[in-house]
Amino acid sequence: MQPDLHQKQQQQGIDVAVLVSIGRHPTTGRARRAEQDARGLELALAIEAELPGTRISMLHAGSQDDSSEAALRGYLGMGLKSMTLLEQPEGSDAILALAKHLAATSPQLVITGARAERGEGSGLLPYALAEHLDWPLVNSLASVEKVENGVVTLLQALPRGQRRRLKVRLPAIISVDEAAPVARQSAFGPARRATFAITPTTPEADSELAQWHLSPARKRPKRLKIVKAASARDRFKAAASKSEGKGGQVLTDVSPEQGAEAIYKLLKEEDVLR
Amino acid sequence: MSEIIRRDPRREWIARNRLHPDNAAVLAALGVNRGGGAVSEWMGPSGVVRKDPRAIGFIGPNGVKRIDRSGLQQGGQATAASTAARDSRRTVTIDQPAFLVAVVPDLTGGRLSGHDKDLLGLARRVADADAEQPGAVVAILFGEYKGEGGGELKEQTLGEAGIDRVVHLDDEFYAGFAPEARLAALSAVEREMTPRFWLLPDSPLGGADLGRRLALRLGERAATGVWQVEADNEASLGWRCTARGAAGSLDIQRPLPRVALALAECAEPVDETRHAAEHLTLAASIPTTLSRIEDLGQVAVDPAGVALAEAGFILSGGNGVKQWDAFHHAAKVLGATEGASRVAVDDGFMARDRQVGATGTWVTARVYMAVGISGAIQHLQGIQRCDKVVAINLDPGCDIIKRADLAVIGDSTQILAALVAMVEQQRGGQRNAA
Numbered sequence: 001m002q003p004d005l006h007q008k009q010q011q012q013g014i015d016v017a018v019l020v021s022i023g024r025h026p027t028t029g030r031a032r033r034a035e036q037d038a039r040g041l042e043l044a045l046a047i048e049a050e051l052p053g054t055r056i057s058m059l060h061a062g063s064q065d066d067s068s069e070a071a072l073r074g075y076l077g078m079g080l081k082s083m084t085l086l087e088q089p090e091g092s093d094a095i096l097a098l099a100k101h102l103a104a105t106s107p108q109l110v111i112t113g114a115r116a117e118r119g120e121g122s123g124l125l126p127y128a129l130a131e132h133l134d135w136p137l138v139n140s141l142a143s144v145e146k147v148e149n150g151v152v153t154l155l156q157a158l159p160r161g162q163r164r165r166l167k168v169r170l171p172a173i174i175s176v177d178e179a180a181p182v183a184r185q186s187a188f189g190p191a192r193r194a195t196f197a198i199t200p201t202t203p204e205a206d207s208e209l210a211q212w213h214l215s216p217a218r219k220r221p222k223r224l225k226i227v228k229a230a231s232a233r234d235r236f237k238a239a240a241s242k243s244e245g246k247g248g249q250v251l252t253d254v255s256p257e258q259g260a261e262a263i264y265k266l267l268k269e270e271d272v273l274r
Numbered sequence: 275m276s277e278i279i280r281r282d283p284r285r286e287w288i289a290r291n292r293l294h295p296d297n298a299a300v301l302a303a304l305g306v307n308r309g310g311g312a313v314s315e316w317m318g319p320s321g322v323v324r325k326d327p328r329a330i331g332f333i334g335p336n337g338v339k340r341i342d343r344s345g346l347q348q349g350g351q352a353t354a355a356s357t358a359a360r361d362s363r364r365t366v367t368i369d370q371p372a373f374l375v376a377v378v379p380d381l382t383g384g385r386l387s388g389h390d391k392d393l394l395g396l397a398r399r400v401a402d403a404d405a406e407q408p409g410a411v412v413a414i415l416f417g418e419y420k421g422e423g424g425g426e427l428k429e430q431t432l433g434e435a436g437i438d439r440v441v442h443l444d445d446e447f448y449a450g451f452a453p454e455a456r457l458a459a460l461s462a463v464e465r466e467m468t469p470r471f472w473l474l475p476d477s478p479l480g481g482a483d484l485g486r487r488l489a490l491r492l493g494e495r496a497a498t499g500v501w502q503v504e505a506d507n508e509a510s511l512g513w514r515c516t517a518r519g520a521a522g523s524l525d526i527q528r529p530l531p532r533v534a535l536a537l538a539e540c541a542e543p544v545d546e547t548r549h550a551a552e553h554l555t556l557a558a559s560i561p562t563t564l565s566r567i568e569d570l571g572q573v574a575v576d577p578a579g580v581a582l583a584e585a586g587f588i589l590s591g592g593n594g595v596k597q598w599d600a601f602h603h604a605a606k607v608l609g610a611t612e613g614a615s616r617v618a619v620d621d622g623f624m625a626r627d628r629q630v631g632a633t634g635t636w637v638t639a640r641v642y643m644a645v646g647i648s649g650a651i652q653h654l655q656g657i658q659r660c661d662k663v664v665a666i667n668l669d670p671g672c673d674i675i676k677r678a679d680l681a682v683i684g685d686s687t688q689i690l691a692a693l694v695a696m697v698e699q700q701r702g703g704q705r706n707a708a
Contacts (some may be wrong), residue, residue: 009489021527024520024521024523026521026523028521029652037571041676048312066570069326069435076703088605110661115521116510116521117520117521118520119519119520120495120526121519121520121521121524122480122496122498122499122517122519123486123498124486124489124490124495124496124498127486127487127489128489128490130490131490131491131568136454136566136567137453137480138489139483140450140478140483140568145528146284153570155573157452158572159478160580160584160585160586161574161575161579161584161585162572162573162575162581162586163572163573164450164451164569164570164571164572164573165569165570165571165572165573166451166567166568166569166570167565167568167570167613168566168567168568169567172566205681208495211528212526212527213526213527214519214524214525214526214527215524215525215527216523216524216525217522217523217524217525218525220501220539224541228545228546240595247682248663248677248678248679248681249553249679249680249681250670250675250678250681250683251680251681251682251683251685252670253683254682254683254684255685256685256688256689256691256692257692257696259666259682259684259689259692260682260690260692260693260696262680262682262701263643263664263680263682263689263693264680264693264696264697266641266664267587267608267641270383270641270661270662271383272587272609272610272641273608273697274397274572274574274584274607274609
């Protein structure tokens, strides 16, 4: 009985919602598909390929104009027929609109980029949605291994190229950053043919953001080596001397076994041996 | 005895002539201690200050007289002065704090990272702004803390980072990826202590994730990527911050909210004071939450696939490695990413993308093991940001030995073979036990 049920689940697939934003090219500043969101869509497409019957719905909350449409068609060109646009004027709070829409449509998996390339870009949106909907959230995803019986097995990327395996009960939100697989190229023809389903929302202005002062990023000052010395002699010594090692332990005239043991102890202490 | 001071010109002459065989004895008899600084100024009989210009200075190691006009005492006393400087931290205890600043450091590998220390420096700045009513910095530590030293010394390293109170939670359900358990603990701290500010590192090591979760749980709109904090009387909490936004292309100036996630180098680490680092325990027990996320543990990653710049453990070979097959085998057994010095790459033993150093990759490993590498300056530049360096070399005088935290002098092939045997034996033992 179990395999049949399993197969049925596989054929059913799951509902995946991908949240996309409008990116900003780092040098020209033009609107484009955002790097991380495109990776998120790529991940969703990978799930679809693995799990036939998976339905992907793409969501964007924002205004509709020429430049944003061009950017959004960048996502559509990756192989989607249509997307939903929650229309609201610039400077509105996207979280409420998205949370309302997700609660209404109730997908099983929501994929977002870690942070936006425009506006505040604080990376708080996935967390805010998780708090609103009370769903579990996993950040910095590398890949989805399998989905079965309402539980998804994921690989989370850790710093230093490490990976961690997690099991999360659906519905869940996962956010994607640079560790996820690179997004495929966008095809122009399908992008032109795809359609937008425009849903009007009741916009709520983000009043707090309007009060803040935004300016192009200033280069951060480089930290100087501060020498707290009482005398000119100390200051000179600090400026002129090479940084001496703290004087590590040196083992001379030891047998290879003793040397290896000392190294082994250090490696154990640093917890790098697995 | 008569009051008349009798001069002995001959003795004075000997005292002046440091090449005279009796010089030392005469100096001792006269009570002049040239090495430790003789009396060079005294009140003369008629009330006039007399100076002896010859008593200034000291005899250097080459027998040449040196004068140090920096105001410090000279030569042999310098080391004493530097140890005094090390102990010169002011001890600060804050018994009745006006408010609390909570900090949740990453504590990677059980130690305070540089980022953590910068953050604690920022917390200190915020807490100490009003000298009349100082606040206290509470650090919430998850997992094991293994700072330098043990017992008292451990607390001292926390105190020297600027921590007044410590809440240490090292139950095993906080280990690994446990955001829900950690969040429950932080919420308990919030209920019990209600700190005025929550500061977390905006780092991929966990602080960025936990901080955002905490902000939403507290219903605050966190400032993320904060790199500058200034006092501002118009802001509601008295501080204004500058934060990076929009993928690092915007600077956002806003009042500092209760929860802030700060970047590295947001402030100078504490280096003048030593704080109490008193241990606190939470009165209320933390409610255990049923986690919807199950951590299945870290996955074995092929170390060869990890980028050299972000590898945590590197085994690097140089000119002194003679048996490369054994070297590759050792890297495989230890689970280390392979690196190489320039010589090894030029000679064709390793690929160019494995080169460590100024012309290759600048690495950031936690443990860097240099086998048969003498340590050219370009190579040492490349490993500047490594935490621990282990060197295996035949030559005890080479530069890498000075940089290394542990250096073993001997034949690299034999030592590596012994190390591999030891690791394999330990693993075999564990497997049998399990």
